[in-house]
Amino acid sequence: MKAADYTLYLVTDSTMLPEGKTLISQLAEGLKNGVTIVQLREKDTDAKTFVALALEAKKLCDHYNVPLIINDRVDIALAIDASGIHVGQDDIPIPMVRKLVGPEKIVGWSVGKVEEVDQLAEWGPGMINYIGVGTVFDTQTKKDSKKIPMGPEGVSRILTRLQEKKCDWIKTVAIGGLHPDNISRVVYQSQSLDGKRSIDGISLVSDIMASDDAGQSTRILREILAEKSHHFFEGGAADKNTANIKENVQKLSPLIHHITNRVHQNFGANVALAIGCSPIMSEVAAEFEDLCKIPHSVLLLNTGTVADVGILIHAVKTYNSQKRPIVLDPVGFSASSARLILNKKVLSAGQFACIKGNTGEIMGVSGLGGAMKGVDSSGDDSLETRIEATQLVAFKYRTVAVCTGEIDIVVDGTASLKRPLQSGVGVSSADLSYELIKSENVPLFGRITASGCSLGTVIAGFVCAANDESIFTAVVQAVTLYKLAGTRANATCKGSGSFLVDLIDNLYLAAE
Numbered sequence: 001m002k003a004a005d006y007t008l009y010l011v012t013d014s015t016m017l018p019e020g021k022t023l024i025s026q027l028a029e030g031l032k033n034g035v036t037i038v039q040l041r042e043k044d045t046d047a048k049t050f051v052a053l054a055l056e057a058k059k060l061c062d063h064y065n066v067p068l069i070i071n072d073r074v075d076i077a078l079a080i081d082a083s084g085i086h087v088g089q090d091d092i093p094i095p096m097v098r099k100l101v102g103p104e105k106i107v108g109w110s111v112g113k114v115e116e117v118d119q120l121a122e123w124g125p126g127m128i129n130y131i132g133v134g135t136v137f138d139t140q141t142k143k144d145s146k147k148i149p150m151g152p153e154g155v156s157r158i159l160t161r162l163q164e165k166k167c168d169w170i171k172t173v174a175i176g177g178l179h180p181d182n183i184s185r186v187v188y189q190s191q192s193l194d195g196k197r198s199i200d201g202i203s204l205v206s207d208i209m210a211s212d213d214a215g216q217s218t219r220i221l222r223e224i225l226a227e228k229s230h231h232f233f234e235g236g237a238a239d240k241n242t243a244n245i246k247e248n249v250q251k252l253s254p255l256i257h258h259i260t261n262r263v264h265q266n267f268g269a270n271v272a273l274a275i276g277c278s279p280i281m282s283e284v285a286a287e288f289e290d291l292c293k294i295p296h297s298v299l300l301l302n303t304g305t306v307a308d309v310g311i312l313i314h315a316v317k318t319y320n321s322q323k324r325p326i327v328l329d330p331v332g333f334s335a336s337s338a339r340l341i342l343n344k345k346v347l348s349a350g351q352f353a354c355i356k357g358n359t360g361e362i363m364g365v366s367g368l369g370g371a372m373k374g375v376d377s378s379g380d381d382s383l384e385t386r387i388e389a390t391q392l393v394a395f396k397y398r399t400v401a402v403c404t405g406e407i408d409i410v411v412d413g414t415a416s417l418k419r420p421l422q423s424g425v426g427v428s429s430a431d432l433s434y435e436l437i438k439s440e441n442v443p444l445f446g447r448i449t450a451s452g453c454s455l456g457t458v459i460a461g462f463v464c465a466a467n468d469e470s471i472f473t474a475v476v477q478a479v480t481l482y483k484l485a486g487t488r489a490n491a492t493c494k495g496s497g498s499f500l501v502d503l504i505d506n507l508y509l510a511a512e
């Protein structure tokens with residue numbers, strides 16, 4: 001049998017068919033327009049009906065030379081001579097399945113934890129052909145609500161483990177809550193950390209099964225999967241000359257939409273005005289679409305004091321859909337378990353132009369673990385460790401990552417937006433370029449509140465005045481300008497109160 005193509009993996013579900021459509025008619029449209037592998041998954045259908053459906057589906061799949069996989073029911077898979085079987089963690093044990101179906105059939109397994117990769121590595125080649133990795137996002141079709149969706153970062157963790165265990169025989173398919181508005185980002189963000197493995201396919205249900213035009217829906221999905229770059233925002237600058245980003249800020253006066261903590265609101269608005277931008281602080285979800293359509297708008301998302309994470313996620317999706325940039329400050333990242341869950345939900349909700357935080361926050365987001373005392377970083381990590389963590393964040397989220405402190409670290413994870421769909425590219429987090437922004441020691445930065453949050457404001461203004469090939473340069477320029485203003489304020493102030501005022505003065509002067 002020719003090796004299966006997992007690119008567009010349709011899982012059937014006859015409970016969501018539109019009026020006048022049948023499972024077979026939707027399947028036919030899907031196969032005609034580019035579905036590459038099919039799984040018949042009819043959880044609530046009696047065996048007799050299931051067999052009849054499976055026979056019809058097999059006829060169609062054979063016509064298009066597409067493998068037909070049966071979900072759970074090994075007996076039916078054998079009875080109709082299906083191409084293979086897919087089982088979950090709570091179904092018949094894999095070794096027993098393989099023994100029943102023999103060496104030729106395709107065997108698929110649902111995998112959601114790194115330990116499950118260790119198990120399949122132990123079984124070795126010949127046991128499992130592919131894994132369904134998820135659930136990536138919240139989904140209606142897998143009602144296992146007790147699990148927190150893993151997000152693209154979780155897919156990357158599974159792929160990274162496959163690489164560590166050298167499981168090169170296994171193919172991977174992402175599953176759970178995948179739709180046209182997020183599959184490109186999932187492919188872009190979910191590579192293994194060594195850069196050598198991407199997902200081999202995307203699995204979905206409703207965008208085809210519930211579609212009034214399953215053929216058109218399938219064609220759109222194939223076009224998205226065929227794209228060679230993940231274009232997630234259109235920069236504000238007309239010219240490509242990165243020397244003019246500061247001038248562009250003055251020229252364009254970006255609208256910096258702040259969804260930020262109460263502590264930062266006032267100071268952040270004044271910092272935005274000082275550098276020539278126009279701030280609006282708004283958590284009115286109904287106006288997000290209007291705001292992000294205003295020319296040269298940018299979203300600064302700061303999770304310092306969050307009332308409703310749903311509002312933040314709606315903002316991320318709205319700005320991503322309009323290809324407007326977002327800067328994220330996951331304040332206090334893992335300071336509490338509630339804050340950790342909230343920040344993880346926001347991190348997996350969309351694509352960010354820049355993720356910035358203090359050392360504890362960046363160490364936390366990277367997965368290396370960071371010490372936090374409330375919203376302040378409390379660890380004493382070496383510069384090397386801080387650089388490694390910042391590179392991991394930049395790689396995992398394919399973003400420009402900033403780790404602030406006495407020395408600021410800026411890492412370019414945008415990989416010039418190219419998203420190598422094919423495995424084997426080989427750029428790892430350690431290969432990502434970075435800049436260190438150094439200055440004299442300014443302890444007063446740690447004696448005022450919202451000093452990091454306000455750096456986020458400046459970064460947002462600069463990113464909005466850049467284009468999508470110069471995000472990294474824009475962030476480096478923003479961090480440098482902010483640091484410079486801080487050292488100048490340090491030289492003139494009498495204490496933390498006048499430091500605040502002198503910082504704004506010097507931002508105003510430096511931004512001119």
Ligand SMILES: Nc1ncnc2c1ncn2[C@@H]1O[C@H](COP(=O)(O)OP(=O)(O)O)[C@@H](O)[C@H]1O
Binds near residue numbers: 377406407442482
């Ligand atoms: N000791 C320091 N010397 C110079 N700059 C600093 C110092 N500490 C922080 N900064 C600057 O202050 C800003 C906020 O950094 P940080 O205190 O790490 O963030 P947060 O306020 O989010 O904890 C950054 O621009 C950083 O460069």
Ligand SMILES: Cc1ncsc1CCOP(=O)(O)O
Binds near residue numbers: 451
């Ligand atoms: C004190 C506080 N509490 C929740 S957000 C916040 C401000 C944090 O500001 P920064 O991250 O710039 O220190």
Ligand SMILES: [Mg+2]
Binds near residue numbers: 332357358452
């Ligand atoms: Mg902060």
